[in-house]
Amino acid sequence: MLRPTAAIVSAAVAGGHGVGAFNVIQLEHASAIVAGAERAGTAVLLQISENCVRYHRSLAPLLEATLAVAAESAVPVAVHLDHIESVPLVREGALHRIGSVMFDASTAPYAENVVQTREVAEFCHARGIWVEAELGEVGGKDGVHAPGVRTDPGEAKEYVTATGVDALAVAVGSSHAMTTRDAALDYDLIAAIKSTVDVPLVLHGSSGVSDEGLRRAVAAGITKVNISTHLNKVFTDEVRDRLGDAKLVDTRKYLGPARDRMAGEVARLLGVLDAVPAGSVR
Numbered sequence: 001m002l003r004p005t006a007a008i009v010s011a012a013v014a015g016g017h018g019v020g021a022f023n024v025i026q027l028e029h030a031s032a033i034v035a036g037a038e039r040a041g042t043a044v045l046l047q048i049s050e051n052c053v054r055y056h057r058s059l060a061p062l063l064e065a066t067l068a069v070a071a072e073s074a075v076p077v078a079v080h081l082d083h084i085e086s087v088p089l090v091r092e093g094a095l096h097r098i099g100s101v102m103f104d105a106s107t108a109p110y111a112e113n114v115v116q117t118r119e120v121a122e123f124c125h126a127r128g129i130w131v132e133a134e135l136g137e138v139g140g141k142d143g144v145h146a147p148g149v150r151t152d153p154g155e156a157k158e159y160v161t162a163t164g165v166d167a168l169a170v171a172v173g174s175s176h177a178m179t180t181r182d183a184a185l186d187y188d189l190i191a192a193i194k195s196t197v198d199v200p201l202v203l204h205g206s207s208g209v210s211d212e213g214l215r216r217a218v219a220a221g222i223t224k225v226n227i228s229t230h231l232n233k234v235f236t237d238e239v240r241d242r243l244g245d246a247k248l249v250d251t252r253k254y255l256g257p258a259r260d261r262m263a264g265e266v267a268r269l270l271g272v273l274d275a276v277p278a279g280s281v282r
Contacts, residue, residue, distance in 0.1 A: 002071040003281055005078040005100035005130040008043045009167065009200055009223060011280040018218040018273030021045035021080060021202075022266060023228035024062065025052055028259040029235070030069040034077060035259075036266025042275035043076040044266075045100075047226065049083045059089065063096055075278040080132075082226070090120055100130035102169065102202075110155075117163040125164070132202055132224070134169040135159045150189060157196040167224060168193075169202040183208035187220040194221030202226065207233075211272045218273055225273055235262045 012019045020037070024030045024046050037044035046066050053059045063079070070077035078099035084090055085104050093101060103120040105113040113135075121131045135151050151170040160168055170193055173185040183205070194201055200223035206214060207230035214225060238261040242254035 032262035035263035106134040190220040
């Protein structure tokens with residue numbers, strides 16, 4: 001069932017749960033994520049990033065397919081646009097039934113980040129769309145953050161007030177595109193930021209965080225947990241195993257098993273996050 005992101009996140013905050021937010025690259029990803037959530041009996045977020053839109057050369061086809069998968073699910077599912085830097089892409093997404101958008105102006109100077117994000121938040125709120133933004137810099141492929149680029153609690157409070165966003169992605173030691181799960185999170189910093197802001201916190205780059213690290217992050221104050229690279233690795237490992245058969249040519253014979261293996265890992269991760277039970281979402 002397609003539900004607003006706000007409804008899922010609010011239920012998670014009320015119950016002290018995490019929210020699994022997993023990236024869709026192909027239709028198989030959307031199907032796997034929903035199957036995993038149904039197996040776990042929890043709500044889930046399907047995310048489409050600007051990089052993914054660039055790969056597909058347009059937003060609408062994959063977005064409409066993802067929305068259809070969400071609508072047919074037996075558990076609450078929201079569809080979220082992730083790391084969107086293009087305002088026109090935000091506006092295009094608003095024409096569809098997206099539940100939320102993460103507008104990313106984190107690389108801009110602070111004052112410019114505030115102005116751009118506030119304008120996007122005002123546009124989205126007028127259309128019932130939940131907005132996430134980022135303060136600090138969740139790095140790309142250059143390892144775990146240096147302390148100097150991590151989110152400052154005082155600045156986080158000012159930023160949330162100035163922009164009016166509904167959630168804040170914070171830089172606390174994770175990094176995007178990690179294929180090992182050994183990132184060292186600053187749990188004290190998570191707790192400090194949580195104590196200063198009144199919106200849910202989001203952890204990006206969570207593929208690099210261990211199971212125990214994810215549990216501790218949620219306990220410290222993280223609500224929404226973004227995972228992409230780890231699930232891509234699970235999916236690709238299965239494809240690689242299947243393609244060991246040189247006679248295999250039917251794509252369903254390797255994409256299907258990869259989808260199923262990814263679904264199992266999604267279900268397991270939702271358990272790790274103590275994800276919000278489906279029945280808690282109103």
